[in-house]
Structures are given as C-alpha cells and as structure tokens.
Amino acid sequence: MLRMKSYSLAVCLLMGTLMGIVQAEEEKSADIRPNPETLRSLEKEINTARGKSGLSKLVVVAELSQKAQEHANWMKENGLVHSSMGYPEIIARGQKTPAGAVNAWLGSRGHRGIMLGGYTRYGVGCIVLNDRDYWIAIFE
Numbered sequence: 001m002l003r004m005k006s007y008s009l010a011v012c013l014l015m016g017t018l019m020g021i022v023q024a025e026e027e028k029s030a031d032i033r034p035n036p037e038t039l040r041s042l043e044k045e046i047n048t049a050r051g052k053s054g055l056s057k058l059v060v061v062a063e064l065s066q067k068a069q070e071h072a073n074w075m076k077e078n079g080l081v082h083s084s085m086g087y088p089e090i091i092a093r094g095q096k097t098p099a100g101a102v103n104a105w106l107g108s109r110g111h112r113g114i115m116l117g118g119y120t121r122y123g124v125g126c127i128v129l130n131d132r133d134y135w136i137a138i139f140e
Contacts, residue, residue: 064121123137
C-alpha cells in the first residue's frame with residue numbers, strides 16, 4: 001500500500017512538473033510571436049524612409065521575413081548576439097513602434113546605409129524580451 005501511494009505521488013509530481021514545463025514553454029514562446037499588423041507597419045515605414053530618400057520601394061518576401069523572424073527568435077534564445085546569417089541585417093532595440101525603429105536606423109550611419117542600400121527585397125521580424133522590443137530587417 002505504501003508503495004502504491006509513493007508511486008501515485010511520484011506520478012502526480014511528474015505530471016505537475018510536466019504541466020509546468022508546458023506552461024513555461026507556452027509563456028516563453030508567446031512573447032516572440034510578432035503581431036502581423038506591427039510587422040506590416042515596419043515594412044511600410046522602411047519603404048516610406050526609402051521613398052523620402054528618393055529610392056524605390058523594396059519588395060517584401062515572405063521567405064526573408066520568415067528568416068528574419070527565425071533569426072530574431074534565435075537571438076532571443078542565444079542572448080541577443082549578432083550572427084553571420086548571410087544577409088545584411090539591421091537590428092534596433094527598445095523602440096516601442098516601427099517608426100521608432102526606422103528612425104533609430106536612420107540615425108545610425110551603418111544601419112542607414114543598409115536600409116537605404118541598393119537592395120530590392122527584404123523581410124522583417126521582431127521579438128519582445130524583458131519588456132523591450134527588438135526589431136530586425138534583412139535585405140537582399
């Protein structure tokens with residue numbers, strides 16, 4: 001009887017632990033899913049900045065946006081480090097709006113050079129970490 005109670009307790013503890021892990025994973029992944037409207041706004045802000053500089057609009061490519069989002073997620077999981085992902089990338093942090101991110105990029109010569117470069121296609125992504133927004137755009 002004691003063995004059965006110990007077994008039942010172990011199962012309950014294991015189930016509680018597993019449910020806690022699932023809950024923690026759900027909470028962790030929930031804050032890295034960008035709002036589609038916010039991403040569309042970021043795309044528009046980038047093209048508006050290019051238009052104001054006399055440049056043609058870039059074409060949003062779903063595959064590049066997927067790669068940008070995957071990279072944003074990877075950065076979150078790995079301590080927000082840049083990597084050599086094979087695309088020119090720009091990252092902004094702390095701005096609460098897409099316009100704020102684009103303005104930050106315009107204020108940085110290196111980021112501005114990439115955003116206003118001779119590219120034709122791009123994709124965007126974002127994450128939230130510790131109540132700070134992180135924005136990413138990649139170009140080709």
